């Protein structure tokens with residue numbers, strides 16, 4: 217069986233800081249895994265390495281059996297392999313001035329020619345797929361609005377719709393709810409779990425706070441100082457055990473309500489057209 221994601225001996229250093237150190241991680245198709253850890257523990261670096269947005273110093277990453285990077289280099293097939301991964305970020309990554317539909321159609325760009333995509337010549341089937349994806353995430357009423365007119369939660373749901381149009385088999389999300397109010401955060405997490413349950417989409421989701429990880433995931437991987445310090449069932453990750461793992465910084469992961477106050481205001485990504493966004497995401 218090939219794993220949805222298979223990480224072997226991945227290491228990435230910035231100067232003397234080992235952001236990710238000799239990590240091994242295997243995620244089976246259909247699994248739902250939360251990645252937790254205090255700020256600076258290496259979550260974003262591991263996510264960027266997993267999706268080939270960043271090359272490692274050493275080690276290998278495979279997605280559904282195919283290497284996306286190996287020995288510090290992206291493989292020849294990296295772009296194609298990356299299209300199987302739906303990426304979700306904290307800051308939604310939509311093009312603000314463009315319609316929600318156009319943003320979601322970017323997910324189809326891997327299949328249409330870049331030229332056609334640039335000029336917005338999507339076929340009827342793509343447009344139908346975009347509408348259906350917007351229905352699935354519950355924001356079809358906003359299809360024609362500019363992305364910037366949507367609330368944060370709706371924008372994040374549009375980003376999820378984009379991964380559906382992309383037909384991603386694994387969604388890798390870096391703190392997807394960190395900029396959202398608790399109600400929108402739950403909605404986004406409900407939606408991701410539903411896609412996992414009903415469509416078998418594999419999930420790897422980094423979360424700053426452990427309460428959401430416990431509520432939505434069976435398996436939790438906890439990082440500290442670039443290493444995995446726990447990989448197991450959510451039920452084992454009690455407050456006492458977290459304190460054992462993280463010492464004083466466990467508070468950052470446990471205290472309720474803290475992450476809302478801690479978030480910086482939303483800074484939009486500056487992108488001129490969907491092809492440009494697709495390049496950034498692909």
Ligand SMILES: Nc1ncnc2c1ncn2[C@@H]1O[C@H](COP(=O)(O)OP(=O)(O)O)[C@@H](O)[C@H]1O
Pocket residue numbers: 230233234235253254255256257258259260261262
């Ligand atoms: N581009 C970068 N340049 C230098 N140091 C970085 C860079 N990205 C991350 N780091 C460092 O790597 C470590 C892990 O960071 P990161 O992966 O962002 O952690 P997390 O997402 O868990 O907060 C931190 O010490 C951070 O300062």
Ligand SMILES: [Mg+2]
Pocket residue numbers: 259260261391
């Ligand atoms: Mg991070």
